[in-house]
Amino acid sequence: MPDLVSLTVDDRVVQVPSNTGLVEAALAAGVEIPVFCYEPRLGAPIGACRMCLVEIEGIPKLQAGCTLTAIDGMVVRTAATSAKAADGQESTLEFILVNHPLDCPVCDKGGECPLQDLTFRYGPGRTRMTFPKVTFDKPIPVSPLIALDRERCILCYRCTRFSEEVAEDGLLIARNRGARSEIATFEDEPYRSVFSGNVIELCPVGALTSSMYRFDARPWEIQNVPTVCTGCATGCNVTATIREGKVKRILSRNHAEIDRGWLCDKGRFTYPHLLARDRITAPLQRGPKGLKEVSWDEALDAAEEMLREAEGAIVTALSGSETTEIAYALGRLLRGGVGAHSAVLPEATSDALEAFRLPLSAIAEAELVVVVGDDPVVERAPIVDLWLKEARRRGAEVVACSPTGTVQVAPGGSAAFCQGISAAGNELGQRLRNADRAVLVWSGPGGGGGARIAELAHELGFEEKPGCGAFHLPVTPNGRAVAAAWSASADADETRPETISVLVVSGEDAAADPGVRALAEQAERVIVVTMFHELVGGWADLILPATGALERDGTTMNLEGRLQRLRRAVAPPCPDELAWISKLAARFDVEISPHASAVFAELSEHLFQDLSMDEIGLRAALPSRTAYEAPAPAAQPASVPEHGATELRLQRYRALISGPAVERVRELEFQRPEREVEISAVDARQRGISSGDPVLVRSNGTSIELRARVNRRLVEGIARVAEEHAADLHAVVEVVKA
Amino acid sequence: MTQIYERIQELRRKYPQSRSAVMDALRLAQTEHGGWLPPEALREVADALDVTPAYCHSIASFYDMYHLEPVGKHMVEVCTNLSCALAGAQAVLDAFAHELGVRPGETTDDGEMTLRAIECAGGCGRAPVVVVDHVYHEPLRPEDVPGLLQELRGRE
Amino acid sequence: MDANNPILLMAGTQEHDLTRLDEYRAVGGYKALERARALEPQAVMDEISAATLRGRGGAGFPMGRKASLLAKGTGKPTYLVINADESEPGAFKDRDVLRMTPHRLIEGCLITAHGIGSKSVFIYIRGEYAHEFDVMRDALEDARTAGLLGGVTIVLHRGAGAYICGEETALLESLEGQRGQPRPRPPFPPVNGLYGAPTQINNVSTIALVPKIIELGAAEFSKIGVPSAPGTAVFSLSGNVAEPGNYERQLGTTLRELIYDVAGGIAGGRELKAVIPGGSSVPVLTPAEIDTPMDYDSIQAAGSFFGSAAIIVVDDRCCMVQLALRAEQFYMHESCGKCTPCRVGTRWLVQLLTKIEEGRGDRSDLDLLEGVCDRMLGKSLCALGDFAVYPVASYLEKYRGEFEAHVDGHGCPFGGASSIEGTFAPSDQHAPNLAETVHA
C-alpha cells in the first residue's frame, strides 16, 4: 500500500498515493487541469506549453501543474478559483493562438481537437495580435503516411518526444531555435519508423494528420468500432473509424497491459487492402480456359465433389490468421465431415509457457530482460520492442542475445545458448535466478514455439516468482488458438495420406509458405481460401473469397495467451467464411452455426471453460497461470550448413511491413524492407565493401543484386536479407562487389 | 572519414555518456568540412556517435556557431549588442559591408569572407568587438576595417 | 591588500602572469587547496557557508546553502559544474578570470569538489571564448602534471553559441548533448542534475572566490562588502563611460561611484540618461537612482537586480525605443523555443517595438506592449521569459514620454540621430522576415 498524501484542489480535499502527478491528483478531486504538452507516456513532463499553470499556496509564481507531484498539505488553485491562474491560462491560450490559423472548419482535427475545446472553454475569445502570423508552405509530407501543417503546430514536442523517447528512432526532430523552431526530419527524408503513425494520435492539434484520412471524413459522420489488430500476435486494441461502410482509419484503444495506446504502422495503415483492386469477391473455379468466376452454388458443388472424391486423402494448411471460430468450423467440416484429419498448422506457441504468463506491461517493470532468437523483436511483435525500450529507460538491463545483440549469438544458436544460461555457474543465469522481476523473450524460429524458453524459465525457478515470466513471439497472429481449435474440432489422430487428393489452403500466410507450395505440387486439386488473386492464381483449382480481420466477428488469442474479441467493423464484400462453411458442412451432415458467437459457445466448452463472448469484454483479461508441464524435448537442431571461408550464412527474416496486405497499400511502400544485405564490418572490410555499395549475393546459380549495409553490430559470417528480397537463395551465399 | 570516426571515438571517452560529445564532434566535423556542416558531415558524426543524422541536425541548428550553409574561408563577426551598439558597432558593420560588398549574413562572391552580425561576445569593455576566425579584435574602429581585411586576404 | 579597495578575485593579475602555474604559486596559489584538503569536507563547506558567498552568476543564492541541498546516498556520483557560459549582454567578468587567473578557478573547483565529495567537475565555457578555452586547457594540463588534481577529473566543455545555455538546467541539457532547453524545476539540480545525479552548479566568479575564503577565513572575508553580501565583485562597466572595463570592488559600492569615480564618468562629458545595472536582462534605473549601492538587496529594493554586475551606461544620445527593440531582438533570437510565452511573446514584442519605432503605432500599441509584457511575466519555464520583459517594461515605464513621442509624432524623435540608429541585429540575418511576416 503506497503512502497517501492529502491535498486541496480548488477547495476540495483529496487523498492520493504519494508520487501521483498533480494533473492526476486534481482529476481525482474532480478538477481538470488543461494540458497540451503533458502526456505521461512520453516520459518526464517538460512543462513547455504552459497551459496547465496553477497557483500553489506559498509559491509566488504560477507553476506548471503538469510538472508537479502531489505533496501532503499542498493547496492548489486552478483557473476555477484563482484569478491569477485564470490569467495564466488565458495568456497561454492567447500566445498559442497568435500563430495558430483559424482554419478549424477545414482541419481534420476539427471537432476532436483539444486546442479547439480548450479555446472554447478558457480562451480570451479574441486576439490582439494584428501582425501577420508565422506562415509556412502548405502541408508538407513527413512521409507518404503523414502530413505536417507547420502553421497549426503549437510546438508541444509530443511528436518529437515520441520519436526520441518512446520509439527511440531519433528521426522526427525539432530544428532551429526560438520562434524559428519547427518539426522536421533530416533533409526532409520520410519519417521511416514502424511506429510513425502514433504521432498523429499524439498531436493535440491538426498539425500531424494521416494522409490517407485527410479531408475524408468529419468526426460527426463516423462510427467507431472497437476491435483488435491482427497484424501480428501482440493483439493491440484498436478502434476502426467507419464512414459509409468503409474503414477510414485505425486508432489505438489503449489496453494498458498490452499496447499502452501505441500501434505500429502495419496495424494502423494496412486497412486499405480491403479495397484492393485484385480482391476476390466471388468464387473462382479452374476450367479449360483458366480460372473463372462461378456462383456460390456452383462453387460449393465443386468443393463438395472434390472433398467427397478425395476419400479423406486431404491435407489442410492453416495460416494462423483465421479466427478461432473459423479454424474450429473448418475442422468440424473437414475432420468431422470428411475425416480429413491431416493438417499443416502454423507454428503454435507451447502450452508450457502458461506457467510463466505475465502481461506484456510487466516487461517495463522488470529489472532484467533476456531476449534470445534470430529475429529482431520489432519485426515479430513491434509493440514488444517498445516495452523493451521502456524497460531499458526505466533502468532494467536488457540483454539481447541474437546475431545483432549485445551478446552475439549466431543464427540457429539460441536453443544451445539457453541451455548455457541454465548451466551451473553461468553468470547471466545466476542473475536471472536472483532477480525478482525477470523476463525471458524468444524472438525467432525454432525453439518449439517457446518450449525452449519455457524450459529455461522452469530451470530458473520462475514459476515460483510472480514477477518473472517468459514470452514467445510467434509469426502468426492467432496460431495458438487456431491449432487448439483445429485439434478440438474432432476426436481423432492425425494420419498423413500417402498421396494428397485435395489440399485445402486457408489464408495468405499458408498460401505463401514454400512448404505448402510444395504440397500443392503433389496434390491433385487445390482449394484455396484467400483475399487476393495474385498469390494463388497460378495453382489453385477452386478459390473461395476470404474476409479480412476488420470484417470478422470472433476471437483471437495473442502472444500472452489472452483471448480477445474481434468485432466486425465493416461488412465483407462476400459471404464470410462461417457462412459458407456452415452451408458446406450441412451437405456432409455436420451442423455448425454461421454465427461466430454460436461457434464460440461450442468451442469454448472444449477450450475456454465455457467462457462466453460477452465475458471477454472490451479489454480482455489475462488468464491466470497454470502448472508447468514439461514440453516435448527439443528436436535435434538442424546442422549448421558447412561453408567455405569466403562464404556467408544467409539469414532471412520476415519483415513486419511485408506480406500481401501491406503490398496492396501504396503509401506503405517506403516502409517495406530495403533491397539490401547486411553484413558485419569485418566481412565488409575483407570484401572491400562499404555501406551503399551495390553487391551480388550468389548461391547455386542464383544471383541477386542488393545494396550493402555494414552493420557494426552484426556477428561475422552472416548475410542478413529480408525474406522478400532473398528469393531462392540457399543457406550459404557469397557476397561480392557488383 | 574513418579518421574523423576515430577522433570522435576519442571525444566520446571524455564524458560519462557519449552523447555529450556531440557538440565537440560537430565542431570537429565543421572544421574538417571547411567551416560548415553539409549533410554528409552530419551523417559522419551520427555514425560515429550512434545517433541519427536528424539528431545531429537538431543540435547543430540550435546553436549559432554551427553553420548549415556554406561559409567563406574567413569569418568576420561584428557584435551589435547593446554595449557595442552604444560604442558605434553599426558603423563598423557598415564599413565591413561596404568594403566586402555584402550584407550581414552573406559571403563574398569569391568565397573568401562571410560577414555576420553576432550577439554579445563578452568584450563589452573594449567595444566595438569584432571576431575574425575566432580571434577577438577589440576595440575595432571603422577606420581599422580596410587594413584588417587586407591583412586577412594576404593570409593563407 | 588595500583595506579600502580589497582585490580578491583578480589579486595579482596586474603584477603577474597568473596563467603560469609557478607565478600563481608565487602569489600563494594552491595553498588554500592544501589547507582545505587537510580539513574535513564539511568543515570546508561550513567555511563557505559562514562567508555567505552569494552566487555571482545572477541570482545571488548562497553557495553554501545550495551545497547543503545536494542529495546524499543516491548511489550516484556528485557532480560539480562550473557555469562559464557568460553571455549576458554587458557581462565580461568571467572571461577575465578564465584568461588571467585560470588556476584560481581550478583551485576553487578542487576545493569545492573536496567539500562536496565530487570526483568530476565540468566547466562549460561558451564557444566564442576560444582563447580562454586554450588558456584553461593549458593551465589544467599544468595542474595535472603538477599532481594537483588529486583524483578529480576536470572536463572542459565548449558551448556553441546559445545564451540560454547560461541557464543552469539548459546548460546541463547542453552538456548532455541535447538542445540547450531548460528543464522544469523541481527536481532541482542538487537532487537531479547532470545525468540524473546530484549536481552543484556555480558561476566562474563564485568558485574562483572560494580559495580566498579558505585563505582569509570566513570571518575576514565577511568584513569586506556588506553583511548581507560579503566580498567583492568584478563590475563590468560598458557603454558610454569614459573608461569602460572590469573593476573589482566591494559589494555595496554605489553606482555613482562606479560610474563616475571608477570608470571616469560619461564619455565626452555627456549627460547620463539611463543605467542598466546587471546586464541587459534587468530593469533600467534613471540618473536619479544611481546612489543605490550595488549589492543584491539594495539594488533589488531599488526595483532592479544585481544580475551579473554588468553595468551598461547610456548617455542622452540614445533612443530608448531603439534600445528596447535591440534588446528584445536579442531575446527573440536567444529564446530556446521550448515554452509558449517566451517563444511567441518575444517575437510579438519585437513586432510591436518595430512598429512604434517606425512611427506606425498609436497609443493603444503602448498599452498592448504593456499587456503583452504582463502576459509573459512569470509565465515561462525559465527566467529568460522574464528577462525579455524587464527591458521593455521598465523602459516603457520610466521613459514613457519618449515612447509617446514616437506614436504621437509618427516617428523617432531623434530623427535618425540616435546613437544606436539602425543597428542591425543577428536575428535579421538568421530569418530576415521573421519579425515581419513569413518564413517558409
Ligand SMILES: Cc1cc2nc3c(=O)[nH]c(=O)nc-3n(C[C@H](O)[C@H](O)[C@H](O)COP(=O)(O)O)c2cc1C
Ligand atoms: C537566461 C539565463 C541566462 C543565464 N546566464 C548565466 C551565465 O551566463 N552565467 C552564469 O553564471 N549564470 C547564468 N545564469 C544563472 C544560472 O542559471 C545559475 O543561477 C548560476 O549559474 C548559478 O551560479 P551561482 O549561484 O554561482 O551564481 C543565467 C540564468 C538565466 C535564466
Ligand code: SF4
Ligand atoms: S506537430 Fe503536433 S505533436 Fe508535434 S510539436 Fe507540433 S503540435 Fe505538438
Ligand code: FES
Ligand atoms: S501541460 Fe503543463 S506545460 Fe504543457
